[in-house]
Amino acid sequence: MAIRIALGLVIGGALGYAYQRLVGCSTGTCPLTATPLRTIVYGAVMGLLWATVR
Numbered sequence: 001m002a003i004r005i006a007l008g009l010v011i012g013g014a015l016g017y018a019y020q021r022l023v024g025c026s027t028g029t030c031p032l033t034a035t036p037l038r039t040i041v042y043g044a045v046m047g048l049l050w051a052t053v054r
Contacts, residue, residue, distance in 0.1 A: 016051045024039075
């Protein structure tokens with residue numbers, strides 16, 4: 001279970017980072033993706049939720 005949680009956090013954070021680098025928010029008005037740190041944390045939380053639901 002701990003490995004699944006760690007993988008969810010890492011994969012989610014990596015996908016959040018990739019989203020920020022590839023798409024991002026050019027205007028700065030996006031509340032969840034305005035900064036790289038927020039996008040990585042949001043991705044990690046989504047990965048954690050996905051890993052614990054299964």
